[in-house]
Amino acid sequence: MEEYAEKIARALNIKGLINIQFAIKDGNVYVIEANPRASRTTPFIAKAYQIPYLNIATKVMLGAAKLSDYSFEKKLEGYAIKEPVFSFNKFPGVNKELGPEMKSTGEAIRFIKDLKDPYFRQLYKERSMHLSK
Numbered sequence: 001m002e003e004y005a006e007k008i009a010r011a012l013n014i015k016g017l018i019n020i021q022f023a024i025k026d027g028n029v030y031v032i033e034a035n036p037r038a039s040r041t042t043p044f045i046a047k048a049y050q051i052p053y054l055n056i057a058t059k060v061m062l063g064a065a066k067l068s069d070y071s072f073e074k075k076l077e078g079y080a081i082k083e084p085v086f087s088f089n090k091f092p093g094v095n096k097e098l099g100p101e102m103k104s105t106g107e108a109i110r111f112i113k114d115l116k117d118p119y120f121r122q123l124y125k126e127r128s129m130h131l132s133k
Contacts, residue, residue, distance in 0.1 A: 001029075008034050016061035017042060017053070040107075041082070047109055048080035078113040081120065 001022060008031065009018045019039035021032040038054060046053045051072055059065040085108050112120050 004029055004031075012036065016057040044080070044082050044107065044109060048076050048111075050075045076111075078111060079115065079120070081110045081112060083108045083110050 004022070005018070005020050008020060012018070012034065014036050016036070017038045019033075019035045019037055019041070021034075023030045023032055038057065042053055049072075051074075056065070056067075056070055060067055110119065115121075
């Protein structure tokens with residue numbers, strides 16, 4: 001995925017951040033969209049890897065630095081899960097069943113060592129049950 005992302009960014013002459021959504025089916029990689037901007041996921045990834053991506057990207061976009069000025073060490077061991085935080089208690093009487101857009105008012109981050117983690121297994125089970133309805 002990193003190789004595909006780099007090829008796309010270079011072909012589009014991107015300086016700074018790019019948000020790319022991929023899909024993989026039957027071993028083929030498809031690009032759903034590629035946007036030359038930061039997404040809401042960027043702060044999440046910066047926190048997960050403990051790398052100030054937004055700060056670095058801003059300096060690169062402004063021409064104050066080059067990407068080659070930085071070295072990146074991925075410090076994440078295991079997985080970081082983006083967990084939506086819903087404020088249903090603020091809206092009494094509202095249908096609490098989530099739609100596919102899963103609109104949230106914020107997000108939390110949860111770190112797990114592996115995909116056998118009980119929290120992840122429960123989250124996966126609940127999501128699978130919701131999708132099978």
